[in-house]
Amino acid sequence: MKRRMINSLLGVVLVMVVVFCVPLALFEKRTIESAAQDQAGAEAVRLLGIVENRIAAGEPVNGSVLRGQVTDGLYAEVRLPGREVIRIGTPPTGGSPLRAVETGGRGESVLVDHSRQDVDHEIGTMLLMLGVVALLAVQAAVALAVWQANRLARPLNDLAETAERLGSGDPRPRDRRYGAPELDRVAEVLDSSAERIARMLTAERRLAADASHQLRTPLTALSMRLEEIIATEDPETVKEEAAIALGQVERLTDVVQRLLTNQRDPRTGSAVIFDLDEVVKQQAEEWRPALRGAGRHLVIEGLHGLEAVGTPGAVAQVLATLIENSLMHGDGTVVVSTRIRGSSAVVEVEDQGPGVPPELGARVFERTVSGRNSTGIGLAVARDLAEADGGRLELLSQRPPVFALFLGRPVEER
Incomplete structure (x- = not known):
């Protein structure tokens, strides 16, 4: 050129x-x-x-x-x-x-x-x-032509390098402009493409991290049920555990579907009115065997017969994350209690462990933030799931650790 x-x-x-x-x-x-x-x-x-x-x-x-x-x-x-x-x-x-x-x-x-x-x-x-x-x-023309050619070639080489970096997986925008409208337009398009690619890569990495974390919990529960089936010879027990395992498979399918739906549009929700006691009881039954294996107990307290507005699968996933955190990082009895606060139905999960380190506080809901050498994804995903249906997840107390899930209630019950 x-x-x-x-x-x-x-x-x-x-x-x-x-x-x-x-x-x-x-x-x-x-x-x-x-x-x-x-x-x-x-x-x-x-x-x-x-x-x-x-x-x-x-x-x-x-x-x-x-x-x-x-x-x-x-x-x-x-x-x-x-x-x-x-x-x-x-x-x-x-x-x-x-x-x-x-x-x-x-x-x-x-x-x-x-x-x-x-x-x-x-x-x-x-x-x-x-x-x-x-x-x-002629000499002045040659000098001017060489200068102009170099002036245009440098931005083009720079743009080619930017495009090559995008193709090699480095989507950082360079924000360089060259004083030529046409070249600046190309640079702006490449920077916009870099930002879109960066968002897409971030979303893909986030989906992979969320999927690995959200699928791990139901798979762990399903594995425990299968172990119960293997360990027993009672047909009635096998039938009961198989039914529970089948329900867990359905919830696992729901988790996968919800992950894909949120990936396409994070605002998409399927909030309905559901029986909060049923979700809490189901999670208690799934996690009691694991807690018993660790020499611990899980109890349910508070009001019964509450109805809430949300996605049952998402609420179950949030509770599973809180109970799993109590199992991994807490100690003593895990208490799941339900109550009413204003226009919200509240589910609290508490244990007798050392709690959240003082330097972390509310930062425990941030991604990659963890005080126990874990991934730091679970609570962040749980908060996203809660907010997707209009609820919220909060840390009420650092020591003893008390996490509260706030859900909307049907209008007629307020």
């Missing part, structure tokens, strides 16, 4: 030089010749006037008198009737001279020659000056 730009600009300049210099050279050549011819004519008229005046005054007319009257570089001949020709100056050489002849009323005449060699020398000097100007113009 640089070579094309240089060649194009150089070609344009050469054409302009030819179009401008050739007519100018012809015009200047004619001007120089015309000026030389006019000089010879004017000299002949002046010299004839001097001769006529001296003849009229009766003064002598000879070479010694007229020699000082002729401009240097010109050759003149004065012819008087009956006398020898008076020659002044050196006859010109180097081609036919530019000649002017003037004749007086008494038969006298004056011939003046302007040397062709002098005219040709002046024309050559003019052509040399034009050539130098043309050469300087």
Whole structure:
């Protein structure tokens, strides 16, 4: 591209030089010749006037008198009737001279020659000056073309590098502008694409992290049910555990569907009125075996018969996250209590463990923030699930740890 730009600009300049210099050279050549011819004519008229005046005054007319009257570089001949020709100056050489002849009323005449060699020398000097100007113009054009080509090539190379970085998975926008509207437009589009790609990659990584965390809990519960089935030989127990496992599979399917739906549109919700006791009881049954295995207990307290507005699967997932956190990071009995606060139905999960470190506080809901060397994703995902249906998840107490899930209630019950 640089070579094309240089060649194009150089070609344009050469054409302009030819179009401008050739007519100018012809015009200047004619001007120089015309000026030389006019000089010879004017000299002949002046010299004839001097001769006529001296003849009229009766003064002598000879070479010694007229020699000082002729401009240097010109050759003149004065012819008087009956006398020898008076020659002044050196006859010109180097081609036919530019000649002017003037004749007086008494038969006298004056011939003046302007040397062709002098005219040709002046024309050559003019052509040399034009050539130098043309050469300087070409050199300036080449320098300008090289500068302009480099000026445009650098942004293009930079844009190509940006596009290559985007293709290699580095979506950081560079926010560079180059002072050219077209190039700046391309840079803006690339930066916008980089931001979109960055958001898409962030969303994909977040989906992967959320999926790994949200699927782990129901898979763990399902694994415990299958272990119960393997450990028992009682057909009734097997049937009961299989039914529970089937319900967990359905909830697992719901988790997957909810993940995909939230990935397409995080605001999408399927809030309904549901029985809060049923969700709390179901989660208690799923996590009691794991707590018993750790020598701990889970109890349910508070009001019964509460109805709430939300997505049962999402609420179950939030409660599962809170109970799992109590199992992993807490101690003692896990208490799940339900109550009413204002227009909200509240589910609290509390244990007797060391609680949330003081330096963390409410930051436990931020992604990657954890005080127990875990992923730091669970509570962040739980808060997102709660807010998706218009609820909220809060930390009421750091020690002992008390997490509260606030859900809307049906209007008729308020």
